[in-house]
Amino acid sequence: MTPVNKTMVYCNRYTNNLKYLCTAILLLLLLSANRPYAPNAVFSIKSGSISFRSDAPLELIRAQSTELRGKIDTDKKLFAFVIKMGSFNGFNSPMQKEHFNENYLESSKYPDASFSGKIIEDIDFLKSGTYTVRAKGILNVHGVGQERIIKCGLVVKNGQLNINAAFTVLLADHNITIPKVVHEKLASEIKVEVKAEMVTQ
Amino acid sequence: MASTSVIRITIFTIILLPGLLSAPVVKAQQDTTNLLALLENEAAASGEGATRYTTATFKTTRLVNGHSVENAGKGVLDVKISHRFGTINKGGYELFGLDNATMRMGFDYGITSSIMAGIGRSTYQKAYDAFLKIKLLRQSTGKKRMPVTVSYVPTIALKTLRFQNPEQQNYYSSRLFFTHQLIIGRKFSNALSLQIMPTLVHVNLVPRSTDPNDLLSIGIGGRQKLTKRLSLNAEYYYQLPGYKLAGTSNVLSLGFDIETGGHVFQLHFTNSQGMNEKTFITETNGKWEKGDILFGFNISRVFTLGKR
CATH class of the missing domain: 1.20.5 (Single alpha-helices involved in coiled-coils or other helix-helix interfaces)
Structure with missing residues (x-):
């Protein structure tokens, strides 16, 4: 026992x-x-879209993607947005999409375009309201980074952050050359629009 | 009692510990000093779940004479005007063959992204042809991995040239030719794509009684991009001994693809005058070594008919 x-x-x-x-x-x-x-208030994109248009004398080309991803750290005021170039749809023909990826953006070599940097203004992301801020950072398209300051509209509501921005991209700035034969069909300046809904995780 | 509680606690710990341990690890990754790297890591983790299909293996649906593994996009009409001049060994009198031209006009249409159909009419032998091109497999990476693209191309040709021997009993079926091709292609890099094309041509009426009716050949072809908009193409069909028409040679073609906006120009040299499958694969009689080389070109212009 x-x-x-x-x-x-x-x-x-x-x-x-x-x-x-x-x-x-x-x-x-x-x-x-x-x-x-x-302490980390990191907003991530719940749904985001990016669209562009090339308004040339002979042709209007439009394309969009809903695969925009991004994050904003509201404490450090840092942001980063990324889009896969191959995810753009629209265009006027399947061939145009192919040329976009193969000849102009070289998407297999430079799969992403990104914009990352810091927000200049100090705003209270916890307080609901509408703000306009300037985002300063590096816009990387076609493997060429350019420092840009882009004005963005922010709407803070119920802990959600809505962003919209419109800006232009000069193809020459990003080493994208336009052959002579398509000069009338492709604008040298591309208009870009970004919309995103962001939430904290 | 006590021993069971030991077991219970041990199990509890074993189950919960990894979960608890991993929680701070995940959160620790939220180092926000480099948000871009963070996004890239996320993309790499989720990217494995997606399948990425290879596009633009070739610039157009033809390599030189024959089909490439490429299809016309859905709702796209591809109008092709092709010319072959005479042989360059004719000399200056015929301006190296330029006085002599045969042509084929063709209309190809993409029914879906993987099925296309086309019709054509050649001045050579006053022949009509029609084909289907069906993509069976698509080269892809990511979740679904496929090393090659495979297409099946059945072609029918109708030779409407008057019968050479009107005295004999001629049948309508004697004008018909059937071709079955399998095209197995792979884009090895941005610049290099290769394909092989096992081919069966069925001929109802052959020139000689000793000629077989089923002709077998294996084609090999590829492209090497020289610049973004210029590529060098080559195409060769090897006819299997015993399964070819007597006195014919194998077709070898070399050419350039030049892309300008909505057009693709193909300039090439070949030893075949015909431009439909049965003619260039089984009826080529020119020989490169004798200078029976023909200059030719294809012009392709695409029109988008369907929405997008």
Whole structure:
């Protein structure tokens, strides 16, 4: 009988120790897990679209993509947006889309276009309202980065952030050359529009 | 009792620990100093779930004479005007063959993104032809991986030239030729694409009684881009001994694709005068080494008929 009791005692002591250990680990982990949540207010795109138009004398070309992705860190005022060039649809023909990817944007070599940098103005992202801010950063298209300041409209409402922006991209700025034969069909300046709904995770 | 609670706690710990441990790890990744890198990591993680199809394996639906693995887009009408001049060994009197031209006009249409149909009429042998091109497999990367694109191209040709021997009993079926082609192509890089084309041509009326009616050949072709809008193309069909018409040679064609907006110009040299499958694969009689080389060109102009 005694050997059995001994093991029982041993077991009890062991269980108690384990209980304390588990609680300690649990508390520690929960605390440390919670820590990064609070100060980081990172908004991510829930749904976003980007569209462009080339308004040339002989042809109007339009295309859009809904695969815009992006993040804004409201504390550090940092932002980054990325779009896959191959995700653009529209155009006037399938061949035009092919030329866009193969000849102009070289999407297999430069799959993404991005805009990342810092917001100049200080605004309170927790307060509902409509703001206009300037986003200063590097616009990278076709592997060529250009420093740009782009004006954006922001609407903060119920913890959601709506963004819209319109700007132009000069093809020459990004080393995209237009052959002579299509000069009348392709604008040298492309109008771009961005819309996005962002939420914190 | 006690031992069961030990087990229970141990199980509890085993199950929960990894979950708890991983939670801070995930959150720790939210280092926002480089949001762009963060987005890229996210994309890499989710990108594995998508299938990316290879596009623009060739600039147009023809390599030189024969089909490439490429289809006309859905709702796209591709009008092709092709010329072959005479052989350049005719000399200056015939302006190296330019005095002599045969042509084919063709109308290809993309019914869906993977099925296209086309008709054509050649002055050579006053022949009509019609074909279907059906994509069976598409080269892709990502979730679904496929190393090659495979198309099946059945072609029918109708030779309407008056029968050479009107005295004999001639049947309408003697004017018909059937071709079945499998095209297996791969875009190896942005610049290099290759394809092989096993081909069966069925001829109802052959020139000699000793000639077989089913002719077999294997084609090989490819393109190498020289610049963004210029590529060098080559195409060769090897006829299997015993499955070819007597006295014919294999067709070899070399050419350039020049792309200008909605047009593709193809300029080439070939030893075949005909431009439909059965003619250039099984009836070529020119020989490169003898200078039976013909200059030719194809002009392709696409019109988008369907919406987008």
